[in-house]
Amino acid sequence: MNKTFYGNPISEYGQAHGYVDYAALVKAFDAVLNNDIIAKTADIGFWELENGCDYDEDTDCYAEIYQYYIISAAGAEILEEYTNELVWYNETLDIYVWGVDHYGTSWDYVLTEIEI
Numbered sequence: 101m102n103k104t105f106y107g108n109p110i111s112e113y114g115q116a117h118g119y120v121d122y123a124a125l126v127k128a129f130d131a132v133l134n135n136d137i138i139a140k141t142a143d144i145g146f147w148e149l150e151n152g153c154d155y156d157e158d159t160d161c162y163a164e165i166y167q168y169y170i171i172s173a174a175g176a177e178i179l180e181e182y183t184n185e186l187v188w189y190n191e192t193l194d195i196y197v198w199g200v201d202h203y204g205t206s207w208d209y210v211l212t213e214i215e216i
Contacts, residue, residue: 103216106178110216111208120214122207125183129175135168137197138188145192151179152186154199165199172196182214 103110105120106128114121138147154163163186171179171187176196179185186199202210 105214105216113209114211115216117211118216119211120182120216122210122212124208125178125212125214126169126207128178129172131169131171131175131198133167134170134197137168137170137195141190141193141195145190147188147190147197150176150187150189150196152184152199154186163199163201165201166203167200169198169200170195171198183212185212 103115105124108124108127110124111121114124141147154165155161156163165186173196175198176187176189179187179198186201188197188199189195190197
């Protein structure tokens with residue numbers, strides 16, 4: 101049984117576990133890796149957290165972000181509708197950025213919280 105998310109196939113691993121994988125999620129919208137975007141534009145406008153929570157009160161620390169992606173407004177809407185993924189917006193630049201807090205595993209083996 102082939103299942104999709106926004107027309108993109110969900111991996112066999114995702115299907116077996118009942119959740120959309122990150123590989124299918126990222127194919128649902130345009131994402132351009134740019135790990136320096138927030139640091140290089142810190143003095144231009146303000147980066148406002150639009151989705152998710154980057155601070156854990158229980159551990160008293162901020163989320164560790166390993167990759168930053170520039171995404172479209174449509175991508176931000178998808179992430180906001182279906183996930184708690186970290187999304188920032190800079191009104192001056194009119195840019196959304198998605199912060200990914202995991203690394204080291206192929207994205208077709210990393211599951212989102214989006215149930216199939």
